[in-house]
Amino acid sequence: MTFDPSHNPPETESEAHARRSSLSAGAARASESENVPKELHTMVSSGQIVNTLPGEAPAVHLRSDDCIEMRRLHRFFGETKAVEDISFTVQRGHVFGYIGPNGAGKTTSMRILATLDLPSYGDSFIDGLSCVNDPELVRSRLGFMPDSFGTYRDVNCREYLDFFARAYGLSGAERSRRLRWVLGFTGTEGMANKPIRGLSKGMKQRLCLGRALIHDPSVLILDEPAAGLDPRARIDLRRMIRDLACQGKTVLISSHILTELAEMCDSVGIIEQGKLLATGTVDEIQSELVAKNELTIRILERASEAAIMLESLSHVSGVVVDGELLRFEFSGGMQEQAELLTMLVGGGFLVAECMSHRKSLEDVFLQVTEGLVQ
């Protein structure tokens, strides 16, 4: 299929996408951006961009709390739709996890955000500045860490960071100060005078994070930073990313290690086959996707009687009695759960324990995605 700039994507696909993305809280923002007048969007025909409204400059999007925004982003490689109609926003100082199987379109959309590629349609914004129209202004605010190291031979760590500091226009005392800070923050001070080729993978990742931080960007885009790292290095990386978020930096991070992301991210986006399937906080996605929780209650006496009583309730289904334990699916909220427990205690049952089993991010990911790889 070839994208025709004079037409919008097929309505049915947009509707389907909107339906799927309405799972999340972030969908509200996504649909908001879909309502942005088409004239504001830049459009790419044949790999290059045109303004859809002749004679007018595209307006600069500005919303104080949103630091990253992807607005109806599309990227086609011939027939392949690498990214298809992705819209989401990330608030300042938040860590956003970008989750998806290999070939889902994570790297492509991150590269567009990093001004390394152009969208076929749509635009992305950093601090309200267009990545398509004002890449040089975006770059000064952006630290990008790709999935490859990108290091040089015959250069030591200090020289490597010094070179990138110079490349970002830092000079004199400012450069020395940033260098010292980066070496200290990433824990590479001891390696400063060692050649890069002798570093371990973990140390190289630290160095590359340092390179992305050298010019003190407000936004960090990290593509698979934890890939191939040992548990300790992963914990260190997680700590560093949280520290950066505490300093007010906005982080967009992709990873396959979902437990890591669940712990460090304020919100996540699940992408598959170029489409954003769900966005929002992990809890929001979990509660949206998982309509029923599994509850386990330990009742010290008369468990079978309690089971009969529970089966009569509308929010409860599939009660299983296992000695003192009662397991069942519960479709109500916290209020209903509290009422249920009050009723059991009021009925004279000795309730010793109540556990709610929510699905993990991995379970949610598996439920949302279909395992399709382009």
Add this chain to the structure above:
Amino acid sequence: MSAVVPPMNSAEFAKSPTATELRLEKLDAWCEKWSDRFNPILVKETRQALKSRQFVITFSLLLFAALSWTIVGTFSLMPAIYTSPSAPRMMLGYYFALALPMLLVVPLAAYRSLEGEIDDGTLELLSITSLSPRQIILGKLASAMLQMLLYFVVLFPCISYAYTLRGVDFPTTVALLGMLVLAGVMMTIVALFFATLSQSRTGRVTMLLVVILLLFAAEWLLGLSAFGLIQYGVDRSFGFETALYYFVTPCLLCPPTAYLLFTLAAAQLTPASENRSTKIRVALLLVNASVAAWIGFGIMEQYVGMVLLFVGGAALIVLWTLASSMLVSESAVITPRVQRDLPQSFFARATLGWLAPGPETGLVFAVINMLLLAGVAVLMMYVHDRVVDSVPQLTKQMAIQFVFGCIGYLTFALLLVYGLMRGLRRKNTPRVEVGFAAMVVVAVFAALAPFAVELYANDFMTFPYSQWQATNWVWTLSRIADGKDHWGVIELFGAVGVAGVAMVLYLNPALVRPRRTATPERVIQEMEKAKLEQK
């Protein structure tokens, strides 16, 4: 309260810096401060090069070769070295020792360095810094030149020694070294240009082979010239005027050619959202102007005469066939960002509009330039006729018909390429190089199709030239070169060209009425802020 300073123990005493260390630290700080003024790529490349095994080996080998040749050459010239001029043989040895790193090692290292940046993904990291593609290429070039300087410094005492042996005069020595340095710089730019051309692995291997081949060819050609120069000297072999001409030629031709290659290389590294075309067009204009100046200088000074017109003309036809086919293959869509930087006032739009990117402006730019060149060529011929030597009427007619015939055919082919590429762009995203391929297809088809049809119609027997062969540019131009009159065909193609260009302009009014695009207020503020921070 008086502070009591505790006495230093031995370990602390050992750690305290000595006067020399302090001086070195000061020097280091001073160098650090000064290095802020240099291109970061130059600083990085120099650090890398000085540590690299390749530099250490080349430097050591050069030193060893220079010393060895000084000893071996001197002893081989004994005892005549005291009585007769012995510099040529010594100088030849030093030349070949220096030419190897200057023409082969340094350009190849520059090629590998840039190719490595593309291959290892570091170029992408650099492209999101504040470094521009031009700065990246310039940094690589500057680093290569610095290495050349170091190699040159190694050989300088040896060359001075050879000079004292008599037999090679000062102008010859300067010409020899100037030629070597210029060739080294030019070949480095060529290598950097080729390094940016291919993105695929197969393409990179091909490019590497092409570069190695070119470097060896340059080494061989320059070696021959150096041999002649050292053996016969500047004055004795050419005379002062010709020597001046050979001095002016590289001065006129090398800088614009180098600038064109440099601009092309930088354009290859520039993202598609930015304006890659205008600077290339300016570079093409410079090449045009310098070639015209070179031909004019040659004809006015009576050194080479009409031959120069044909040589220069042929080179320009090849250049414009290549360049114009790519210019008309540019994408028609321009980012708002590029639009903002285009000329906004009426006067600027009217005069500089054809430097703006786009296939229509490319077509106009190419046709105007070719016509200007044709005008200059005809003018030069008349100047030659009046001032230097009379040109026979037949030669005049041939030359004029040939020049305008070429332009007519080229414009006709360009219009076809423009149409083809416009069709292709509807469903694809072809690179500009596809335009050149389309030009080759059009040229082959225009010549072969009528020939094949008429051959078939004539039962595969020979047949004379007819109006059916009008699009057969090979046959028509060769007949013009044979002295046949073909004004009818040339006028026909001229008319088709003018009508075609007029139609393109009519169908694309954006060219004559470019859009005004305002820069958003927020962007202006941010840019001003960035400028202030830089100050």
